[in-house]
Amino acid sequence: MKLNKNMTRTLLTGLVGLTLIGGLVAGCQLFDTNSSSLTAPTAETVRPENFIIGSADSDQWGGQYSKDNTYFMVNIPVTGAVKVEYTITGGATYALFVDTTTPTKWEIGLKTVDGVTDTLQSVCVTYTDGVPFASVPADATTSTQHQAAHYLRKLENGTENWWPIDAAFAFAGETKTVCVLIDGVVQGADVAGPFPKATAPVTPARDVRIFVTQSTYTGNLGGVSGANVKCQSDTNAAGLTGYTIKAIISDSSQNAKDVLPAAQQTLPVYRLDGTTQIATNWAALWNAVTTPLNNSITDTWAWIWTGTWDSGTVTPNTCANWTANSGNGEYGRPDRTDFWIREFDDSCSSNSLSLYCIAY
Structure with a gap:
């Protein structure tokens, strides 16, 4: 964790008075840019899936916990919450909680969750705008009750208030120096990694699938919204849990190529x-007349309401924007690699046409 001189001086002033009760070594070591002598964690088992809950700007704030010259690092989002769990060699599982509900106020603490009743040795500090308070209340420094409530101070509307939280250390028979630091901007690990690094959540890229409804309809689909509902409720959509499903259809308000x-x-x-490729990408669908698709959408002949030119834009034949059984509607053929979106037009009163649906 890279701290400038003023930030380091602030942390030294605020944390030098902390004393771990019940046999732990007094005081806290602070690790700054000169901490290259530390070794990367080996005994701890890191669970990176717990490293971030939230989103965006995950590098703005950083937290670091050091013990026995081994430590892990986690980046904390500006808002939201982070829970970090890790297991030490002895088998106890520890959790680090950081609440950054607002960027200028946060609480930090640790607790054991190993289920063993030990004498608790507490060190927990509240930071406001990066300035640590020196201590916790006298009645909150020790306890014989495992996972007992302890206290952190936070600034609310200019008034310092104590609030109970569950934040404690418990080490069975250990006398170790333990420090919790939070400040500054994480610019890189102080020692050689690898360290778990939180990133903003990324939605995995899905594949894109096109299918034909098993049901057939007249040209009165209830508009484009009605066509979407028909796609979403079709039997062929049953296995597409988690996908967004819409009809590939044009009217005066939308072009099919923009769906x-x-x-x-x-x-x-x-x-x-999900395995038979129709086209290399979405754009390739819309020049199929000159460059046929890799495969047809289905191997079975059918007619499909589309209201769409080969270019993906609306034709004049849309059964009154898919709200009437009068007039004509443009249709395509799913068994063709060229005229899949537009072959000809049919009477809107015909009830034997299906829909194209896209799932993404």
Whole structure:
């Protein structure tokens, strides 16, 4: 953790008075940019899946816990909460909690969750705007009750208030120096890693799939919204849990080529099975007349309401924006690699046409 001189002086002033009760070594070592003599953690088992709950700006604040010259590092988001769990050699599991509900106020503490009743040795400090308070209340420094409530001070509307929290250390028969530090901007590990590093959550890229509804309909679909509902409730959508499903259809308010969000348009497009590729990406669907698709959407002949030109834009034939059984509607053929989106038009009163649906 890289601290400037003023920040280091602040931490030294605020933490030098902390004394661990019941046999722990008094005082806290502070590790700054000169801590290159420390070794990377070997005994601890890190569980990186617990390192971040929240999102964005995960590098703005950093927390570090050091024990026996081994430590882990975690980056903390500006808002939200972080829970870090790790297991020491003796088998006890510890959890580090940091609450950063507002960027200028946070509490920090540790507790054991190993289920053993020990004498608790507490060290917990509240920071406001990076300035630590020196101690916890006298009646909160020791306890014989495992996971007993302890106290942290926080600044609320200019008034310092004590609040009970569950924050304690418990070491069975150990006398170790333990420090909790939180301040500054994490610019890199103080010693050679690897260290778990929190990042903003990223939604995994899904594949993109196109399927044909098993049900058939007249041109009165209840509008585009009704077509979307029909896709979402179709039997073929049953195995697509977690996907967003919409109809590939055009009307005066939307073009079919704009149904898929831009973030997914570079992904390959597959059949319902998720393995048979139809096109290398979304754009490749919309020049199929000149460059046929890799595979047809289905191997079975059918007619599909689309209201769409080969370019992906709306045609004049949309059954009154899919609200009427009069007039004509443009249709495509899922068994074709060229005229999949537009082959001809049919009477809107026909009830034998299906829908194209996209899942992403």
